[in-house]
Amino acid sequence: xxxxxxxxxxxxxxxxxxxxxxxxxxxxxxxxxxxxxxxxxxxxxxxxxxxxxxxxxxxxxxxxxxxxxxxxxxxxxxxxxxxxxxxxxxxxxxxxxxxxxxxxxxxxxxxxxxxxxxxxxxxxxxxxxxxxxxxxxxxxxxxxxxxxxxxxxxxxxxxxxxxxxxxxxxxxxxxxxxxxxxxxxxxxx
Numbered sequence: 345x346x347x348x349x350x351x352x353x354x355x356x357x358x359x360x361x362x363x364x365x366x367x368x369x370x371x372x373x374x375x376x377x378x379x380x381x382x383x384x385x386x387x388x389x390x391x392x393x394x395x396x397x398x399x400x401x402x403x404x405x406x407x408x409x410x411x412x413x414x415x416x417x418x419x420x421x422x423x424x425x426x427x428x429x430x431x432x433x434x435x436x437x438x439x440x441x442x443x444x445x446x447x448x449x450x451x452x453x454x455x456x457x458x459x460x461x462x463x464x465x466x467x468x469x470x471x472x473x474x475x476x477x478x479x480x481x482x483x484x485x486x487x488x489x490x491x492x493x494x495x496x497x498x499x500x501x502x503x504x505x506x507x508x509x510x511x512x513x514x515x516x517x518x519x520x521x522x523x524x525x526x527x528x529x530x531x532x533x
Contacts, residue, residue: 347406348469353461356454358410358424360402361395365411368420369395372446381483383508401427407470409442412458414449421449424458426466426475431506435519438476439466443489450485456492463493464531467524477520478503487518494530495520 351358366388372378373386373394386394401408409425422445429438441462443455466472477495479486487497501519508515 347402353457357413361411365420381480441477455489459493467527474523478517480514490520495522
């Protein structure tokens with residue numbers, strides 16, 4: 345499949361990664377507030393490796409986590425996109441929607457706007473039947489984004505993340521889902 349290189353929303357470009365994104369991305373991934381629901385913050389080398397894995401996902405699947413850029417300023421503000429879930433769970437195989445924004449861009453609706461755009465790509469261009477999202481129980485901000493884009497909480501599918509130790513405080517995750525049919529209903533109002 346030919347990679348989907350760019351999407352656009354009212355205020356944002358969801359685009360391919362550029363080498364010059366690394367300093368801002370590394371700063372964001374080193375921020376303890378941004379990374380508080382992840383196992384650890386990332387250093388510059390780990391952030392660069394993550395960009396490499398994201399590029400590899402695009403090469404393999406034709407979609408992935410796009411870099412987010414504000415149209416008005418051209419500023420890199422984070423990432424949003426779709427990824428194949430890379431672990432085994434009751435709900436896999438699945439495609440997840442994910443986002444991460446630099447702290448100074450929180451609370452402005454960018455995460456929901458970008459996520460809605462990524463959902464559209466998943467259902468219109470990739471013809472997916474369902475997209476999932478998951479996060480730790482305590483990450484209510486991300487859960488609010490999931491709800492804002494029309495996803496439903498599926499409490500029967502909550503799970504312990506298999507890549508985290510049994511005693512890790514972030515191990516228990518909640519799962520949200522949205523089907524193409526739900527998305528179309530939301531789209532058509």
